[in-house]
Amino acid sequence: MSLPPPGGGTAPGPRREIRPQEARADAAPPSFQEMWRQLGSIGRHPGSGGYRRYAWTGADTDCRAWFQEQAEARGLVHELDRNGNQWAWLGDPSAGDAVVTGSHLDSVPDGGAFDGPLGVVSSFAALDELRGRDGRFTRPFAIVNFGDEEGARFGLACVGSRLAAGQLTVEQAHRLTDADGTTLPQAMAAAGHDPDTIGPDPGRLARIGAFVELHVEQGRALDLAGDRVGVASAIWPHGRWRFDFRGEANHAGTTRLVDRRDPMLSYAETVLAARREAQLAGAVATFGKVSVEPNGVNAVPSLVRGWLDSRAEDQATLDTVVRGIEEAARGYADAHGIHLDVVRESFTPVVEFEHALRDEIVRLLGKEGEERDARLRVPVLGTGAGHDAGILSASVPTAMLFVRNPTGVSHSPAEYAAEDDCAAGVTALADVLEGLACT
Numbered sequence: 478m479s480l481p482p483p484g485g486g487t488a489p490g491p492r493r494e495i496r497p498q499e500a501r502a503d504a505a506p507p508s509f510q511e512m513w514r515q516l517g518s519i520g521r522h523p524g525s526g527g528y529r530r531y532a533w534t535g536a537d538t539d540c541r542a543w544f545q546e547q548a549e550a551r552g553l554v555h556e557l558d559r560n561g562n563q564w565a566w567l568g569d570p571s572a573g574d575a576v577v578t579g580s581h582l583d584s585v586p587d588g589g590a591f592d593g594p595l596g597v598v599s600s601f602a603a604l605d606e607l608r609g610r611d612g613r614f615t616r617p618f619a620i621v622n623f624g625d626e627e628g629a630r631f632g633l634a635c636v637g638s639r640l641a642a643g644q645l646t647v648e649q650a651h652r653l654t655d656a657d658g659t660t661l662p663q664a665m666a667a668a669g670h671d672p673d674t675i676g677p678d679p680g681r682l683a684r685i686g687a688f689v690e691l692h693v694e695q696g697r698a699l700d701l702a703g704d705r706v707g708v709a710s711a712i713w714p715h716g717r718w719r720f721d722f723r724g725e726a727n728h729a730g731t732t733r734l735v736d737r738r739d740p741m742l743s744y745a746e747t748v749l750a751a752r753r754e755a756q757l758a759g760a761v762a763t764f765g766k767v768s769v770e771p772n773g774v775n776a777v778p779s780l781v782r783g784w785l786d787s788r789a790e791d792q793a794t795l796d797t798v799v800r801g802i803e804e805a806a807r808g809y810a811d812a813h814g815i816h817l818d819v820v821r822e823s824f825t826p827v828v829e830f831e832h833a834l835r836d837e838i839v840r841l842l843g844k845e846g847e848e849r850d851a852r853l854r855v856p857v858l859g860t861g862a863g864h865d866a867g868i869l870s871a872s873v874p875t876a877m878l879f880v881r882n883p884t885g886v887s888h889s890p891a892e893y894a895a896e897d898d899c900a901a902g903v904t905a906l907a908d909v910l911e912g913l914a915c916t
């Protein structure tokens with residue numbers, strides 16, 4: 478195997494076989510389909526059919542209990558780290574140069590079943606497949622469930638991995654607050670997790686030699702090319718900006734139009750400007766969340782707060798788009814007598830996944846290509862979606878596998894991947910893990 482030494486990690490020692498602990502299971506661990514069914518009912522809203530698995534809520538606790546059960550059913554050692562990430566270990570983590578796979582189990586509001594869970598379920602299934610092949614691990618191995626990847630509750634994505642990687646300070650994390658005014662530390666404490674222990678965890682990351690996250694594709698590139706599985710090249714730079722338009726509350730029936738200072742008008746014009754700027758630049762820009770005060774049908778609003786999510790292939794383009802939207806918003810606000818504040822709430826620079834690991838994975842997936850045509854083609858593609866893998870990539874050699882999404886729909890209850898494509902994803906992940914972690 479021709480992987481470079483682990484980034485900042487412990488140099489690999491002589492290889493020895495790692496024996497799984499005595500599996501607690503009396504029988505075979507749950508199959509992919511059984512795991513999928515078990516998870517399927519957790520946090521699903523009966524009305525929308527979408528998932529509402531927000532960080533440190535009951536649904537999150539249930540997902541975490543499920544993860545621990547899966548770990549124990551396979552004789553893995555379960556560990557909850559200081560930042561709320563769960564790990565299931567095979568072998569001694571302190572030996573270093575570990576191979577880690579996994580994803581997240583939380584969701585966006587009314588999210589689909591696949592974004593996150595596909596990576597976690599596939600990780601357990603890939604381990605089962607490897608054991609069926611009698612794969613013998615020569616490096617420590619772990620499956621991880623990163624906490625609060627979507628940021629649906631506290632507004633910041635990838636909180637668990639950002640904290641571990643030192644990309645979110647303890648002070649910043651302590652200031653995160655949900656829509657009900659509950660702070661992140663309060664939410665953690667209510668869920669039984671000690672918030673005083675959160676913070677950078679460089680020692681843990683230094684023991685990882687490679688992290689591979691499998692994820693459902695959130696676009697149609699694989700489908701259009703006729704491929705089941707692809708490898709990630711890069712993640713677009715992306716961020717979230719809060720636009721606060723402040724005007725004056727007033728009576729909807731008696732206030733003359735000319736006398737109004739209605740922030741909804743500048744907000745609406747800004748939404749259109751965002752679309753225009755993104756289109757011009759070949760980028761994307763979305764106002765997907767808005768809150769209005771006082772939020773009465775018969776009142777001119779006093780405050781409209783909209784959150785912009787914008788992403789582009791490169792930093793310069795993203796800067797141009799966001800600057801253009803902000804300038805337009807300031808013009809509209811001035812025209813309507815509105816006070817505007819713009820706050821950047823989060824930002825993730827472009828991520829270029831490590832070439833050596835990516836190339837190694839392409840090689841591992843293509844190795845049987847001569848006999849199996851479909852596996853010869855291993856497309857390498859970029860994505861506009863954020864991932865824990867992107868956060869970790871600053872500290873650890875990191876790669877991603879994508880599984881075909883025939884509609885491209887994601888962050889929606891309609892998100893879907895076909896069962897045979899998921900099975901191809903599991904086999905690809907098993908091939909990669911075998912190549913990286915086994916003799």
Ligand code: GLV
Nearest residue numbers: 627634861862863
């Ligand atoms: C996470 O899925 C994101 O890209 O926002």
Ligand code: MN
Nearest residue numbers: 585592627888
């Ligand atoms: Mn997502």
Ligand code: MN
Nearest residue numbers: 592593626692
């Ligand atoms: Mn995801």
